[in-house]
Amino acid sequence: MSRAFTTLAQFDGTFMMPKQGSTVSAxxxxxxxxxxxxxxxxxxLIVGLMVWFMVVYRRTPQRMxxxxxxxxxxxxxxxxxxxPSLLLVLMFVWGFRVFVDMRxxxxxxxxxxxxxxxxxxxxxxxxxxxxxxxxxxxxxPIKLVMQSADVLHSLYIPNFRVKQDVVPGRYTMVWFxxxxxxxxxxxxxxxxxxxxxxxHSNMNRNVIVLPKEDFPEWLENADPLIGMTPEHxxxxxxxxxxxxxxxxxxxxxxxxxxxxxxxxxxxxCVSCHTVDGKANTGPTFQGIWGRTEELADGSSVKVDExxxxxxxxxxxxxxxxxxxxxxxxxxxxIKDREIDxxxxxxxxxxxK
Amino acid sequence: xxxxxxxxxPAYATAxxxxxxxxxxxxxxxxxxxxxxxxxxxxYLVGISVMFLLGGIFALLVRTTLLFANNAEAVDxxxxxxxxxRFFTLHGAIMVFIVIIPGIPAALGNFVLPxxxxxxxxxxPRVNLLSFYxxxxxxxxxxxxxFFGAVDTxxxxxxxxxxxxxxxxxxxxxxxxxxxxxxxxxxxxxxFIVTIHQLRRPGQTWFRLPLFLWAxxxxxxxxxxxxxxxxxxxxxxxxxxxxxxxxxxxAYGGDPVLFQHFFWFYSHxxxxxxxxxxxxxxxxxxxxxxxxxxxxxxxxxxxxxxIALFGFIVWGHHMFTSGQSALMNxxxxxxxxxxxxxxxxKVFNWLATMYKGSIALQTPMLYALWxxxxxxxxxxxxxxxxxxxxxIHLHDTYFxxxxxxxxxxxxxxxxxxxxxxxxxxxxxxxxxxRQGAIASILLFIGFNLTFLPxxxxxxxxxxxxxxSYDEVxxxxxxxxxxxxxxxxxxxxVMGYCLFTSLKRGAKAPDNPWxxxxxxxxxxxxxxxxxxxxxxxxxxxxxxxxxxWDPQIQGFRSKKPMVTSG
Numbered sequence: 054m055s056r057a058f059t060t061l062a063q064f065d066g067t068f069m070m071p072k073q074g075s076t077v078s079a080x081x082x083x084x085x086x087x088x089x090x091x092x093x094x095x096x097x098l099i100v101g102l103m104v105w106f107m108v109v110y111r112r113t114p115q116r117m118x119x120x121x122x123x124x125x126x127x128x129x130x131x132x133x134x135x136x137p138s139l140l141l142v143l144m145f146v147w148g149f150r151v152f153v154d155m156r157x158x159x160x161x162x163x164x165x166x167x168x169x170x171x172x173x174x175x176x177x178x179x180x181x182x183x184x185x186x187x188x189x190x191x192x193x194p195i196k197l198v199m200q201s202a203d204v205l206h207s208l209y210i211p212n213f214r215v216k217q218d219v220v221p222g223r224y225t226m227v228w229f230x231x232x233x234x235x236x237x238x239x240x241x242x243x244x245x246x247x248x249x250x251x252x253h254s255n256m257n258r259n260v261i262v263l264p265k266e267d268f269p270e271w272l273e274n275a276d277p278l279i280g281m282t283p284e285h286x287x288x289x290x291x292x293x294x295x296x297x298x299x300x301x302x303x304x305x306x307x308x309x310x311x312x313x314x315x316x317x318x319x320x321x322c323v324s325c326h327t328v329d330g331k332a333n334t335g336p337t338f339q340g341i342w343g344r345t346e347e348l349a350d351g352s353s354v355k356v357d358e359x360x361x362x363x364x365x366x367x368x369x370x371x372x373x374x375x376x377x378x379x380x381x382x383x384x385x386x387i388k389d390r391e392i393d394x395x396x397x398x399x400x401x402x403x404x405k
Numbered sequence: 406x407x408x409x410x411x412x413x414x415p416a417y418a419t420a421x422x423x424x425x426x427x428x429x430x431x432x433x434x435x436x437x438x439x440x441x442x443x444x445x446x447x448x449y450l451v452g453i454s455v456m457f458l459l460g461g462i463f464a465l466l467v468r469t470t471l472l473f474a475n476n477a478e479a480v481d482x483x484x485x486x487x488x489x490x491r492f493f494t495l496h497g498a499i500m501v502f503i504v505i506i507p508g509i510p511a512a513l514g515n516f517v518l519p520x521x522x523x524x525x526x527x528x529x530p531r532v533n534l535l536s537f538y539x540x541x542x543x544x545x546x547x548x549x550x551x552f553f554g555a556v557d558t559x560x561x562x563x564x565x566x567x568x569x570x571x572x573x574x575x576x577x578x579x580x581x582x583x584x585x586x587x588x589x590x591x592x593x594x595x596x597f598i599v600t601i602h603q604l605r606r607p608g609q610t611w612f613r614l615p616l617f618l619w620a621x622x623x624x625x626x627x628x629x630x631x632x633x634x635x636x637x638x639x640x641x642x643x644x645x646x647x648x649x650x651x652x653x654x655x656a657y658g659g660d661p662v663l664f665q666h667f668f669w670f671y672s673h674x675x676x677x678x679x680x681x682x683x684x685x686x687x688x689x690x691x692x693x694x695x696x697x698x699x700x701x702x703x704x705x706x707x708x709x710x711x712i713a714l715f716g717f718i719v720w721g722h723h724m725f726t727s728g729q730s731a732l733m734n735x736x737x738x739x740x741x742x743x744x745x746x747x748x749x750x751k752v753f754n755w756l757a758t759m760y761k762g763s764i765a766l767q768t769p770m771l772y773a774l775w776x777x778x779x780x781x782x783x784x785x786x787x788x789x790x791x792x793x794x795x796x797i798h799l800h801d802t803y804f805x806x807x808x809x810x811x812x813x814x815x816x817x818x819x820x821x822x823x824x825x826x827x828x829x830x831x832x833x834x835x836x837x838x839r840q841g842a843i844a845s846i847l848l849f850i851g852f853n854l855t856f857l858p859x860x861x862x863x864x865x866x867x868x869x870x871x872x873s874y875d876e877v878x879x880x881x882x883x884x885x886x887x888x889x890x891x892x893x894x895x896x897x898v899m900g901y902c903l904f905t906s907l908k909r910g911a912k913a914p915d916n917p918w919x920x921x922x923x924x925x926x927x928x929x930x931x932x933x934x935x936x937x938x939x940x941x942x943x944x945x946x947x948x949x950x951x952x953w954d955p956q957i958q959g960f961r962s963k964k965p966m967v968t969s970g
Binding site: 066068069070071077080081084085088089091092095096099100102103106107110111112116117118119120121122123124125126129130133134137138141142144145147148149150151152153155156203204205207209211212214215216217218220221222223225242244245246247248249250251252253254255257334377378379 | 655875
C-alpha cells in the first residue's frame with residue numbers, strides 16, 4: 054500500500070492530465086484546462102452562493118418569513134441563459150479545431166497495421182514484422198490502420214490523447230506523432246478501452262518511441278524469423294543452437310521451443326489454453342502432443358503437426374468434445390514459420 | 406374513471422370511507438390487487454428499494470475487487486475476472502433499468518401526482534397496476550438470468566460481444582426483462598400524461614401546476630417516444646442472438662455501430678428520464694424549505710420541456726470514438742451544448758429562490774442542497790465530454806464513470822430527499838430529524854470520496870471496466886472504495902431511521918413542511934380517495950396562507966383549501 058501512495062508522484066504530467074507524449078497533447082491540455090477553469094469559476098459561484106444563502110437566510114424562530122417576495126426577473130433569466138451560451142460556443146469551436154488536427158493525418162504518415170482480438174494487440178510493420186508492443190520512430194507521423202478479428206476494441210494511448218474504436222467488419226484509423234523518444238524504462242502505456250470480455254483489462258501494452266535514426270535498425274532485427282532466407286531457416290531448424298551461435302546478426306533469435314512459448318502468449322493462445330492441465334475455454338496444452346482427442350462428432354484424432362496446423366488456421370474443423378466453436382480463425386494472421394515454432398513448443402509440453 | 410367534475414356530493418355521501426388508505430382494507434390481497442395509486446406507489450417504493458439494495462451490493466463487490474491492482478495475477482482470487490464483469494454489468498443494468506428510471510416517477514410520482522391535481526386517482530388505475538406487474542415481471546426475468554449464464558456485457562449490451570456465439574444465454578433473459586420493463590415505463594408515462602391533461606381541478610391551469618408535474622410530464626413524453634426504439638432494438642438483439650439474423654454482428658452481415666445508434670437514441674434521453682423528475686422534486690423542496698415562491702416558474706417549466714426535446718438529438722455524443730464520421734461527431738458535439746443551457750437555468754433559479762428566503766435545513770433540504778453540489782459537478786464535467794477534442798481523451802475512462810455517477814446518483818440523492826419529504830404524507834409518521842441528517846451527511850461525504858478521485862484517475866488515463874490496472878492508479882481506487890463503504894454506512898443509518906419511524910415516529914401533522922401544493926392540504930396519510938371534501942386549486946408556491954402552529958408541530962392554512970361541500 055505504501056508503494057501505491059508513493060506512486061502518486063509518478064504521474065509525469067499535471068494534476069489532471071498525464072505526460073504529454075504527442076504533438077496534439079499540448080493543445081488538448083490547454084483546452085482541457087480552459088474548460089476546467091470555467092467549470093471551477095461556475096462551481097465556486099454556485100456553491101458559494103448556496104452556502105452564503107444557507108448561512109445568512111437560515112430560518113430561526115425570529116425569522117420565520119422570507120425578506121423578499123420576488124418571483125421572477127426576465128432580464129436576469131436572459132442574462133444567465135445567454136452568457137453561458139457564448140462560453141459554450143467558444144468551447145465547441147475550440148474543441149472542433151483541435152479535433153480536426155487529431156483526425157487528419159499528414160499525407161506522408163508511416164503506416165502500421167493493427168490487429169486487435171480477444172485479448173491481444175498485434176502491430177504489423179511494412180516489412181511484415183509483427184510485434185505486441187508498439188514501437189515507433191520519434192518525430193514521424195504514424196498512422197495506425199486498425200481492424201478487429203472478433204468484437205469491439207478501442208486503442209487508447211493516454212499520453213498521446215488519442216483513442217479510436219477498433220470495429221470488426223471495417224477499418225478504423227488513428228494517427229499521432231511522438232516528438233520525443235521514450236526513456237529506457239518509461240514507455241507510454243496503451244490500453245484497450247472498449248469492453249471486450251473476460252481479459253479486457255489485460256489488453257494493455259507499451260508504446261516505445263525510438264530515436265528516428267535507430268528505428269530502421271530495430272525494425273530489421275525485430276523479428277529474426279522474417280528476415281531469414283529459406284536456406285538459413287532450414288539450417289536453423291535443423292540445429293538451432295549451432296545456428297544461433299554462428300549467426301549473431303539475428304538478434305533475439307532463440308531455439309524454436311522458446312520462440313513458440315513467446316508466441317503462445319503473444320498470439321493470445323494463453324487466454325484460453327492452459328499449460329497446467331486445468332480446463333479453460335479451450336483444451337489444455339499440457340500433454341497435448343501425441344494425445345488422442347475425442348471429437349465433438351464422436352470420432353477421434355491424434356494431435357500431430359497437421360492437426361495443430363488445421364486447428365490454428367480453421368479451429369472449427371475438428372472440435373474437441375466438450376468445447377465450443379469460439380476460437381477466432383488465425384488464417385492470414387499467423388505465418389507458417391510461427392506455426393513451426395508453436396509446434397516445437399507444444400512438443401515440450403508432453404505430460405511427465 | 407374518476408368522476409371529479411361531478412357536482413358536489415350531497416351531505417349524506419360524506420359518510421364515505423374517511424379512513425386513511427393504509428387502513429381502508431387489510432391483507433396482502435388488498436395490496437396486490439389494489440387500484441389505489443397510493444398503494445401502487447408504495448409497492449413500487451418497496452420493490453425499487455430492494456433492487457437498489459441489490460444493485461448497491463454489486464457496487465460494493467466491484468469497489469472491493471478494485472482495492473487491489475493486480476487481480477489478474479492473483480492466485481485463486483476470490484472474485485475472478487468473469488465474476489467481476491458480471492458484477493459491474495448487474496450493477497449498471499439494475500440501477501439504470503430497474504431502479505433509477507422508474508424510481509421517482511413510478512414510486513413517488515404515482516403517490517403524489519393525482520393528489521397534487523386534486524384527483525382521486527390516475528386516469529387509468531388498472532393500467533397503473535399492470536405497469537407495476539410489468540416492472541415485477543421484467544425484474545424477475547432479469548434476475549433469473551443469474552441462474553442461466555449471467556450476463557457480462559456491461560449494461561450497454563454492445564454488439565457483437567453480446568450476440569456472438571459464446572455470449573451467455575442469460576443475455577436473452579436480461580434483454581427480454583429490459584424489453585418488458587420498457588412497457589412498464591411506457592404505461593406509466595401514458596397514464597401520467599392523460600391524468601395531467603384530464604384530471605386537473607377546475608381553475609388549476611398549466612401554470613398553476615407544481616413544477617414537479619411539469620417535470621413528470623416532460624419525462625412521460627420521453628418515456629413514450631423513446632422507449633419503443635429501445636424495445637425494438639432489444640427485440641432485434643434477441644432475434645440476432647437466437648436466429649443469427651444479421652443486424653448488428655458483422656459475422657452475420659450486420660453493423661455494430663448501428664446498434665450503438667439505436668441504443669443511445671433511447672439511452673441518452675433515458676438520462677433525462679432519470680434526471681428530470683429529480684429536478685422537479687428539487688423545485689418543490691427548494692421553494693418549500695426556503696418558504697419563498699419559486700423563482701422563474703415559467704423558465705423552469707419550459708426548461709423541462711426543452712431538456713426533453715433537446716435530449717432526443719444529442720445521442721451521437723456517446724460515439725465520438727466509435728468510427729462514426731467526423732462530420733457527425735461535429736454536429737452532435739454542437740447539439741450537445743444546447744442541453745447545457747436549460748440545465749443551468751434551473752440551477753440558477755433554485756439559487757435565486759433561496760435568496761432572501763427563510764431556509765430550514767431539514768433533511769429533505771439537505772438532500773436538495775447536496776444535489777446542487779453534485780449536479781453542479783456532474784453537469785459541468787459534461788462540458789469536457791461534449792467538447793470533441795477532450796472527449797476523445799476522456800471517453801471510456803473513469804472520468805466518464807465519475808461524470809455519469811455525479812448525474813445519475815444525483816437523482817438518487819433527490820430520490821432520498823423526496824422519500825424524506827413525502828414520508829410523513831405516505832405513512833403518517835415523522836422520522837427522526839437528527840438521524841436523517843446524519844445519514845444524508847454520511848452519504849454526501851461518501852459519495853464525493855468515491856467519485857472525485859475517479860475524475861483524476863480517469864483523466865490520467867484509467868480505462869473503465871478494468872479488473873486489473875496499473876499500480877499508479879491504486880491510491881485513487883483505494884480512496885474510491887473507502888468512499889463506497891462510507892456510503893454504505895450512510896444507507897444503513899437512513900434505513901434504520903426510516904424503518905424505526907414507522908413504529909416509533911411522532912404522528913405526522915397534515916403539513917409538516919409548510920407547502921401549499923394540494924397533497925399537504927389533506928390528512929397524513931391521505932384518505933382512500935385523497936380528500937375529505939373538494940380541494941381548491943391555488944398557486945402552489947404562495948406561502949402567505951400558511952402559518953406555523955407549534956401545537957400541531959406543523960403548518961396550518963389560514964383559509965381552508967379543502968371545502969367540505
